[in-house]
Amino acid sequence: MKEPSLREIDTRVFRRNLNGLLDVYIAAMEPPSDQLPGRQTIMHRHSSYPGFKAYVFERRRALGTTIAGFVYGFHGASGQWWHxxxxxxxxxxxxxxHSDRWLADTFEVxxxxxxxxxxxxxxxxxxxxxxxxxxxxxxxxLSTLDLRPDTPARNLYRSVGFTDLLSGFEFPGGGPPYAVMGAPLPLALKQQPSHQNS
Structure with missing residues (x-):
């Protein structure tokens, strides 16, 4: 089976592929269905933020392209809700x-x-x-679900230098608790066994 390939996508391609990206989000996160229209709107809005960048892993086959994973982020700034x-x-x-140390000049994943x-x-x-x-x-x-401290995602983030800035944090509007994590750039990259990767 052909390995997925990594490529950067621009704002236009990101917006055109929102449905496919949302399919990956749904499969990975299993969110309540009533959150999905809002999620698509938020992702579209994020693509207009300064310093926006996105990458996808794709597997191309005769019947089309499958998105295996994606990431995007932008420069965090005052006036953005999460920030x-x-x-x-x-x-x-x-x-x-303390807040300026982490958020005065930050990239938000x-x-x-x-x-x-x-x-x-x-x-x-x-x-x-x-x-x-x-x-x-x-x-x-970034923020990640804070259901337990040793999820594959949390382990991945810690392995490249992220630490918890907030834990058990509930964003306004309700929902599950999140951990807000941060790391200095450049990331502290180390070789890790593949079974620890998400």
């Missing part, structure tokens, strides 16, 4: 200097998902390290 909520909580817990059928092959690691490798920001931040 403002997290900034406020970091400042409340640790002061302005908004989504990183690998379809379950392709997990365990190191695709998540390659997506994350590739998208972070060309960034000029001082830090990178």
């Amino acid at each position: 403002d909520v997290v900034n406020g909580e970091l400042e409340r817990r640790g002061g302005r200097e 908004a989504e990183l998902h690998v379809h379950p059928g392709f997990q365990g092959q190191g695709l998540g690691r390659r997506l994350l390290t590739t998208i972070c490798s060309e960034r000029s920001e001082q830090t990178v931040v």
Whole structure:
């Protein structure tokens, strides 16, 4: 079976492929169906943010192309919902200097998902390290479900230098608890066994 190939996609291609990207998101995250129209709107809006960049893993076959995984992010800035909520909580817990250290010049990884059928092959690691490798920001931040501390995603993030900035954090509007994680850039890359990759 042919291995998926990694490629960067621009804003236009990202928007054109939103349905396929959402299919991977749904398979990986199993979100409530009522959240999906809003998720598509949010992803479309994110593609207009400064410094937007996206990569996909694709497998091409005679019958078409399958998206195996994707990642995208952008420069975090005041006025963006996630950035403002997290900034406020970091400042409340640790002061302005603490929040500025992480968010004053940051790259926000908004989504990183690998379809379950392709997990365990190191695709998540390659997506994350590739998208972070060309960034000029001082830090990178993201949020991930905080259901337990040793999920494959959390292990991946920690293996490249991420630490918990917030844990058990509930975003406004309800939903499950999240961990907000951050790392200095460039990432601290280490060779990891493939079974630890998401």
